[in-house]
Amino acid sequence: MSRRCDLTGREPSSGRAVSHSHHRTSRRWDPNVQRKRYWFAEEGRWLRLRLSVKGIRTVDRIGVAAAVARIRASGGRV
Numbered sequence: 623m624s625r626r627c628d629l630t631g632r633e634p635s636s637g638r639a640v641s642h643s644h645h646r647t648s649r650r651w652d653p654n655v656q657r658k659r660y661w662f663a664e665e666g667r668w669l670r671l672r673l674s675v676k677g678i679r680t681v682d683r684i685g686v687a688a689a690v691a692r693i694r695a696s697g698g699r700v
Contacts, residue, residue, distance in 0.1 A: 627672065627673050628671050628698055629681065629689055629692060630677045632677075636648065636651075637649060654674055658671055658672075658673050661686070662686055662687070671700075
């Protein structure tokens, strides 16, 4: 599964893990992505979105219709 938020576009970032002996190895930080279902009243159906926790809070604040409009404006498919 792609670790990418549909609304905010958050993706994994990469960097270095540094041990106590200062040995550096590559690692990645994954965003906290959840699958969430919302009732989309305008189309009379359920939506299943892959959102980061910040994206879930954004949907709670602006509403499902505005969030879907943002996703579609950025080229996403809903």
